[in-house]
Amino acid sequence: MSETSIDIRGVPVSYGDADALAGFERALLAFQCYVGDPMAELKSVLSEHPDFLLAHLFKAFALYSSSEKRFALAAKSSLQRAAELAPQANPREARLLSAFSRLDDGDWQGACQQIDALLIEHPTDAFALQSAHLMDFFQGDALNLRNRVARVLPHWHADTPGYGYVLSMYAFGLEECNEYAKAESIADQALAINPKDVWGVHAKTHVMEMTGRVDDGIRFMTSRVDDWSPDNNFALHNWWHLCLFYLDKGDVDSILSIFDDQLAPNAEDISIALLDLTALLWRLRLLDIDIGNRMANVADIWATKTSAEAGHYAFNDFHAALAFADCDRADELAELKHAVTAANANAPAQLKSMNTNIGLPLIEAAEFYRRGEYAAALEGFSAVRDKAREFGGSHAQRDVITLSIIESARRAGHKRTARHYLADRQMATPESGLADRIAMRIG
Ligand SMILES: [Fe+2]
Structure with a gap:
């Protein structure tokens, strides 16, 4: 059994091996910025550390969040492995296990409630927060896309690792709650931290879409395509957004060209x-x-x-x-x-x-x-x-x-x-x- 530890945001982890935690952080970063393959990172970590409970939980959620049944079946086996390791879980990990068990039962709201309870104790749990954010998206919970992030933001600071990605989540939540000016301002803050933050790019693009700023949107997206497209797992959706701007312009040739080249x-x-x-x-x-x-x-x-x-x-x-x-x-x-x-x-x-x-x-x-x-x-x-x-x-x-x-x-x-x-x-x-x-x- 490895010693317990805390991660780089001060969140407790029951499995304290430094290499394992470093692998988890690599997977988390890939998850946050959509670059790289979180599953490959987790697979690598788990090959060396098969009892790393948190990595099994991460793997389970990454599979569930695909929204495909075939991956949900694989997620269930990761969840079962995590359940076998439950005796070593700290309270945070027990909450995650409880949340994802509810998700496995199709109870997305219950899963999010478990994560909210976790975030009261550990508001800088970046993995838990992003998991709930995605679940909020999949069940159309606009208020919690905004408010769940807002509830933890006072605990995040510019020097907290991953702060910009939390701002991006907040920006998207604000946009889905129709707070367009504030959403854009927060997205800009996130992009100032990392211009390649594609969730921030996406939030700002949504603002332009919903407010009809078509020329701004095309300019914004095309001028920084190198930030959001190459080797990015979220690029397809952002290309889709660019196509919506071209649709508004009636530029069918550009849409079909993007479709054939990118989509x-x-x-x-x-x-x-x-x-x-x-x-x-x-x-x-x-x-x-x-x-x-x-x-x-x-x-x-x-x-x-x-x-x-x-x-x-x-x-x-x-x-x-x-x-x-x-x-x-x-x-x-x-x-x-x-x-x-x-x-x-x-x-x-x-x-x-x-x-x-x-x-x-x-x-x-x-x-x-x-x-x-x-x-x-x-x-x-x-x-x-x-x-x-x-x-x-x-x-x-x-x-x-x-x-x-x-x-x-x-x-x-x-x-x-x-x-x-x-x-x-x-x-x-x-x-x-x-x-x-x-x-x-x-x-
Ligand atoms: Fe979108």
Whole structure:
């Protein structure tokens, strides 16, 4: 048994081997800045230190946070190994084990409550904080994306290792709570510490997206592409954001060029990558823009996931449905709906709520859209829109529902309804070129 220790932020660790702790910090840094491979670091550490409880917990969460069922199964074995080592756990690690056990049970809220209790005692636990931040994102908990970080920030200082990454989390939380000016200011502070802090880049980009600063957004993203793109695991999502700015400009060539050069799907893509590709192409299709066979390629990959993944995370399922609908694949849509329904029968409460209230109704709305039953699609998308927060994602990502409502209404001949839902975009971002073009389509 190794001596106990504290990490570089003063947080107690039951396993005190210096090399093991250094390996954990390397994994944590990769997790924070999306550069490198935290799993490879953890694997390396655990090969030398198989009883390092905290590394097993980290590995479990990293796998759960993929939002893929196939990795959740692997996460369970890491969690079981951590549970075997529980007798050596300190109270902090026991809380983490308790939190991730709840996560394994599908109880994301319970997991976050456990981590909040941990953060009262150890507010500089960077791993616990980031884990909860990601869980807040996956369950659309905007208030805690902001407030959970705010509750620990008084304990963080400029010389606390990883301070900038905590500011980035706070900036994103502020943005999701519509505090745009403060969000941008905090993101700028984070980027002053580390210009390659991609969560900070992302938070600032969201501010520009939500406030309609399209030219600023393109300038910001393109002028510092070397900071956020090369060798970065989060680059795909930030390319997606850049494409949204080009969409507002009506610059389809730039979007398709980025898609082909940076976003081209492959069979290994995890769903949270695939969904951004899908959402981007769907937005183009809502405008009747020719995208060639790109959505078909994306749908092909979604189809390989249905039997194993459907029902695991409603946000993923919804995007799979959009891909199938756009490609007129009735059988694959039906298969998806059937698989989600079957998985939902034994789903834990929170997931069941997501599937029942959000995921399945959206899949049905996509089915109506595919069949050209646009009035029914309008009704389906509209019924879910204002509660869709529950299935996670950002405001910018969930905006695809509103855009689908508007186009369904237009195609159904319900111009007044289409204009109604377009109006809040026009009020929020009066300079939006996209809103102007949609308004012209509605007529
Ligand atoms: Fe985003």
